[in-house]
Amino acid sequence: MKTNHSYPTGLSHQHGAVLIVVLLFLVLIMLVGVIAVRNSSTDLKLATSDQINTILLQSSDSVNNKIEVTVNGPPSGDEHIKIMGFTGIFGHYILNDGANNDVIDFCYRPRSAFFNVDNSVIRRGSGKLLSNNEGYCNPENAGDYTSARNTTMTQVMIKDVSSTANSEAFEHMDLGSDSDAKTSKMHTFEMFSTSVLPAYGNADTTKIYDCFAKDASIDSGGVTECMTNNNIPNKMVVEQVDVVNTKSSEYCTYFGKSNGTGSASSLCNDI
Template sequence: MSNMRPYRGSTAPATQQGAVLIVVLLFLVLIIMAGVIAVRQSTTDLKLSTSDQINTLLLQSADNANQNIEQSINNDSRSDIYKDMLSRSGPFGYFMLDAKGRNNEYVFCFRPRGRFFNINNTTIRTPDGGSVVTNNTGYCNPTNPADYVSNRNASMAQVNVSMTPPNASNEAFTNYTIGQDTDKISSLAFTFDINSTAVLPAYGDTKIGNKDCLAQSSRPSSSMDSTDTISGCLSSASVPNTTVYQKVNVENQSLRTKCVNFGKGAGLVCTLPSN
């Protein structure tokens, strides 16, 4: 009878299967980690792309409002939009012809699908947050499809016009145009601050409690409450928004020998309201 012993250099089959299992599990873990990293990276890229698209859309909406205002003033003075802008009820004529209201803000919602400015849908906002008596409102309304820039109902733009506050550093007589009589309003140069605020209401509520962000001031506020301004309130409400600020001069461009139509024209008579 012989004693048979296993060869010491061999490995038991169970041990070999265990080693293979461990290697496979390691590969699976590595594959899963690579997949998670790829998904996170693609999500980050998507967020960056979406953010860039939002910023571009907001900037275009706000800048479009400023361009339309500029063109309406610099083009034909016989057009209806020009007359509305400089009339006593318009965003510029109101300040030029009514000295009592020069601390107020003139507000309207930019609607480029039709006539971008409707003189019957405006609000004159007072410094205390109230408004001059009006039957309509100039504040954009997210529930009104007509207040959006396009039929997609994605973005809307609200325009706030106010007179630039006096500055002690301003040069003397800068508010008079060259070659004009000083006793006429048409000889004066007026400086305005135009703030066009574009917003995407679909991303959040434009109200914080009972406070309507679009009904707040566009001017910098000394208040500690950031929601007292349009941009501060919208940001606090987590609503994407962009404000484009433009400082403009409205005056008769005179070359002493003839008057040109607010920077353009070939000898056409241009006038500001006389009273």
């Protein structure tokens, strides 16, 4: 038996049109998904970059704050004595003749003593007055990181710029009551604190060490340019510090009993 079937004219063409429409919708959905993924990836990179920038800024600023607090602290404090003594990073300039043009490089190690110039590199002219392996931060040394998490490390460079910064009226006059011109003269220093995140870079430890050995005060060929060329996140904070030995006094006012004995406090007795 032979049966003839008849189909509406153009049905095969309709099937093809539906297929094309479905394919177009799939392409659009894929494009929307790709754009969403790329936007999410960009937002994540921006957030990560902002976090890295904040961490590096805090790390660079912490060493400047530490030095400022130490210099302004009590003169009898151990850290103040270390930083202002003959082997201190400021005392080296103040108490040693001919050290005005020296440049001191040292790795900021807050978990250990870092004010001693014996653990630094002292550059004088085109040579080095003092050079040792501990002067520059080394990513392979856990003690060179600012914390036990081994994330950031900070290299500091100090220059004495008193000759240009203090060229003003009466700059030749001694300050305070100290008759010694060395300790009564105001000294101005520039501190260049450079922090890096070695784990986020693709350079080997030798490259990072070599970058720290470059001059931080110049842009072309300096520390930051070297770190940037090696894709190492870095942040530099520059601060000017004025160090001067001044003496001030205050009257002691007795407001009551001390420990119930009726006598003045030891502070008043000392004054």
